[in-house]
Amino acid sequence: MVTIRDIAKKAGVSAMTVSRVINQSGNIKESTRKKVEKVIQEMNYIPNSAARSLTSKETKILGLLITDITNPLFTHVARGAEDKAREMGYRLLLSNTDGDLHKEADYLKFFLSTPVDGILFEACNDRSKENLNLLIEHDIPFVLLDRSVPGIHTDQVILDNRKGTFELMEHLIKQGHKKIALLQGPADISTARSRHEAYMKAMEKHALDINPHLMLAGDFTQNGGFQAVLRLLSLPDDEFPTAIFAANIFLAIGAIKCLRNQGYHIPDDVAVVCFDDVDPFTDLDPFLTVAAQPAYQFGYIGAQLLIERIENKAPQKPREVILAPEIIIRKSSLAPVRNVN
Amino acid sequence: MVTIRDIAKKAGVSAMTVSRVINQSGNIKESTRKKVEKVIQEMNYIPNSAARSLTSKETKILGLLITDITNPLFTHVARGAEDKAREMGYRLLLSNTDGDLHKEADYLKFFLSTPVDGILFEACNDRSKENLNLLIEHDIPFVLLDRSVPGIHTDQVILDNRKGTFELMEHLIKQGHKKIALLQGPADISTARSRHEAYMKAMEKHALDINPHLMLAGDFTQNGGFQAVLRLLSLPDDEFPTAIFAANIFLAIGAIKCLRNQGYHIPDDVAVVCFDDVDPFTDLDPFLTVAAQPAYQFGYIGAQLLIERIENKAPQKPREVILAPEIIIRKSSLAPVRNVN
DNA sequence: CCAAAAAATGTTATCAGTAACATTATTCAG
DNA sequence: CTGAATAATGTTACTGATAACATTTTTTGG
Numbered sequence: 001m002v003t004i005r006d007i008a009k010k011a012g013v014s015a016m017t018v019s020r021v022i023n024q025s026g027n028i029k030e031s032t033r034k035k036v037e038k039v040i041q042e043m044n045y046i047p048n049s050a051a052r053s054l055t056s057k058e059t060k061i062l063g064l065l066i067t068d069i070t071n072p073l074f075t076h077v078a079r080g081a082e083d084k085a086r087e088m089g090y091r092l093l094l095s096n097t098d099g100d101l102h103k104e105a106d107y108l109k110f111f112l113s114t115p116v117d118g119i120l121f122e123a124c125n126d127r128s129k130e131n132l133n134l135l136i137e138h139d140i141p142f143v144l145l146d147r148s149v150p151g152i153h154t155d156q157v158i159l160d161n162r163k164g165t166f167e168l169m170e171h172l173i174k175q176g177h178k179k180i181a182l183l184q185g186p187a188d189i190s191t192a193r194s195r196h197e198a199y200m201k202a203m204e205k206h207a208l209d210i211n212p213h214l215m216l217a218g219d220f221t222q223n224g225g226f227q228a229v230l231r232l233l234s235l236p237d238d239e240f241p242t243a244i245f246a247a248n249i250f251l252a253i254g255a256i257k258c259l260r261n262q263g264y265h266i267p268d269d270v271a272v273v274c275f276d277d278v279d280p281f282t283d284l285d286p287f288l289t290v291a292a293q294p295a296y297q298f299g300y301i302g303a304q305l306l307i308e309r310i311e312n313k314a315p316q317k318p319r320e321v322i323l324a325p326e327i328i329i330r331k332s333s334l335a336p337v338r339n340v341n
Numbered sequence: 342m343v344t345i346r347d348i349a350k351k352a353g354v355s356a357m358t359v360s361r362v363i364n365q366s367g368n369i370k371e372s373t374r375k376k377v378e379k380v381i382q383e384m385n386y387i388p389n390s391a392a393r394s395l396t397s398k399e400t401k402i403l404g405l406l407i408t409d410i411t412n413p414l415f416t417h418v419a420r421g422a423e424d425k426a427r428e429m430g431y432r433l434l435l436s437n438t439d440g441d442l443h444k445e446a447d448y449l450k451f452f453l454s455t456p457v458d459g460i461l462f463e464a465c466n467d468r469s470k471e472n473l474n475l476l477i478e479h480d481i482p483f484v485l486l487d488r489s490v491p492g493i494h495t496d497q498v499i500l501d502n503r504k505g506t507f508e509l510m511e512h513l514i515k516q517g518h519k520k521i522a523l524l525q526g527p528a529d530i531s532t533a534r535s536r537h538e539a540y541m542k543a544m545e546k547h548a549l550d551i552n553p554h555l556m557l558a559g560d561f562t563q564n565g566g567f568q569a570v571l572r573l574l575s576l577p578d579d580e581f582p583t584a585i586f587a588a589n590i591f592l593a594i595g596a597i598k599c600l601r602n603q604g605y606h607i608p609d610d611v612a613v614v615c616f617d618d619v620d621p622f623t624d625l626d627p628f629l630t631v632a633a634q635p636a637y638q639f640g641y642i643g644a645q646l647l648i649e650r651i652e653n654k655a656p657q658k659p660r661e662v663i664l665a666p667e668i669i670i671r672k673s674s675l676a677p678v679r680n681v682n
Numbered sequence: 683c684c685a686a687a688a689a690a691t692g693t694t695a696t697c698a699g700t701a702a703c704a705t706t707a708t709t710c711a712g
Numbered sequence: 713c714t715g716a717a718t719a720a721t722g723t724t725a726c727t728g729a730t731a732a733c734a735t736t737t738t739t740t741g742g
Contacts, residue, residue: 051728392698
């Protein structure tokens with residue numbers, strides 16, 4: 001391995017001079033700079049970052065902690081984060097928690113021992129607070145993405161979930177739907193809570209009956225959606241909903257699969273809307289009406305906030321960026337309402 | 342920051358003893374181990390990995406260089422790689438090259454200066470060779486994923502592209518298609534070449550005319566597919582294909598969009614098959630007949646090969662893992678063949 | 683042409699661990 | 713109970729780069 005001293009010796013200068021050339025710090029005579037640079041080139045020298053980090057206390061690496069890179073929402077978050085990180089001279093470490101608090105904790109410990117200057121964090125749920133406290137103790141900057149965590153006050157980039165829910169709901173209501181089912185996400189995830197609340201508000205605002213039988217707990221998975229619809233199917237006919245609002249796309253897809261299984265047509269028998277969009281690049285016939293999240297922006301802005309924080313260019317006070325969802329109306333919610341009692 | 346010497350002082354031992362406790366090396370009396378561990382716990386001590394790396398020359402970080410995490414194929418590659426890396430105590434640095442050789446070169450230099458023990462590498466194209474030579478010079482292990490690079494002999498995980506192509510082609514031919522167009526990928530990417538060759542072989546084997554007008558250069562993008570079909574549309578009727586074999590899904594989707602634009606129906610007017618599958622989790626109505634790649638395996642196995650190589654547990658000789666594609670027949674290729682001259 | 687200022691370069695110590703060797707404590711056979 | 717073997721722990725030096733301070737060289741104004 002070529003070290004800075006090898007370069008120094010060969011160039012006939014001190015290690016410090018080489019260091020100055022590399023970091024463009026201090027004053028260096030043009031001729032020595034050239035000489036040193038030539039030797040660096042010749043010897044194919046690349047500074048050892050471990051040694052650098054040891055003194056500088058920084059690694060130019062960010063950690064990205066998400067539930068699952070395989071979820072299209074997060075692949076775009078990752079891409080946005082990576083792009084911004086790259087722009088600013090940082091790199092990105094990827095981690096999937098699968099929504100598992102223990103994995104999350106493991107990863108955080110990993111990150112603590114690992115060279116990471118800061119962390120982009122999509123929390124598993126409210127109980128991630130304890131894990132985050134570890135970061136706070138160790139004074140590692142982090143930014144929350146998508147989900148906020150009660151009791152944790154930092155920079156965060158979140159979605160206006162209320163707005164998205166409200167607009168989806170009003171879209172359904174405008175179509176004449178009155179019996180709208182809610183497929184909820186886990187109550188300990190902030191986004192799920194916001195969507196739940198906004199669902200209630202929308203129903204109240206339009207003076208629609210809120211039927212507890214139509215509000216089903218789910219877990220943001222296809223299976224959760226499937227099971228929830230099974231429960232809906234056991235309701236008496238006059239309670240059965242004409243529309244479903246699913247708190248995320250997996251719930252919606254599970255729901256649709258179950259409905260189709262049972263011979264229901266969408267949107268003719270039941271309309272379905274949800275949060276999160278499909279992959280726009282490989283889905284030829286997008287079908288779902290959705291509140292699409294600006295996933296790329298989540299990552300991009302998140303990385304920016306984080307790096308500003310790391311480099312002490314951020315104001316003391318935590319910043320909260322709230323992004324607007326985009327409502328995309330598609331076939332799954334476009335049909336005359338049947339079965340209006 | 343708590344250092345090993347802080348622990349040592351508080352525990353009344355030397356730094357070396359603490360080091361031994363942490364690394365479970367050498368002989369330590371049970372009582373001192375307990376004592377030291379207690380202090381470590383109390384002080385919330387986490388070893389500084391920069392200092393560690395400085396002597397150990399390893400960082401337990403792998404680089405993952407892919408064209409675009411946003412491509413569903415690679416999100417699953419990334420997930421597979423991350424899972425395996427995690428299992429083996431490594432982490433993953435993510436990078437998107439967008440198929441740009443310069444970005445690729447930049448990233449590699451980045452990686453060289455960065456703590457990375459090895460690299461999972463999806464090459465941009467054959468000219469990535471130069472970039473890879475840099476890695477070889479610096480003696481950094483890497484594994485090629487998906488695309489091989491002529492002149493580079495290392496561990497690689499690739500797909501049996503010939504088999505996939507052949508099976509898709511025979512499927513079309515069995516349906517009675519004789520005029521099958523080929524939407525190629527770039528000729529300087531190994532996978533595109535293999536698919537091209539296998540297309541020719543399949544045509545020859547079944548004694549079908551190979552019409553150069555039906556073989557269109559593309560670039561693995563939707564627009565490439567779109568443009569290619571525009572050229573097909575300018576052919577005389579008796580040359581127009583009854584089926585299209587697209588070398589990847591983006592070409593296929595671009596092609597379908599163009600065809601639908603022009604009022605063609607798929608598969609009734611033209612059948613379409615391609616490599617790569619849609620996102621199975623959010624696409625409600627998968628439509629395309631495809632040769633699906635075991636993307637997760639790419640990453641998982643690739644990471645394994647790489648780590649074995651890093652830890653000198655691999656045989657000297659480069660290993661080549663060839664994975665089999667899975668043919669999934671769907672609507673896009675299922676219709677009686679019209680227009681058979 | 684000289685002294686003071688500025689520029690250029692060098693020396694030493696340090697970052698947080700750990701390898702290599704050194705020392706002290708303990709065990710155990712005879 | 714002794715000395716050799718082994719276990720337990722400590723010291724010192726080193727990893728590669730850089731901060732802080734020191735020294736030498738060059739520039740510049742009077």
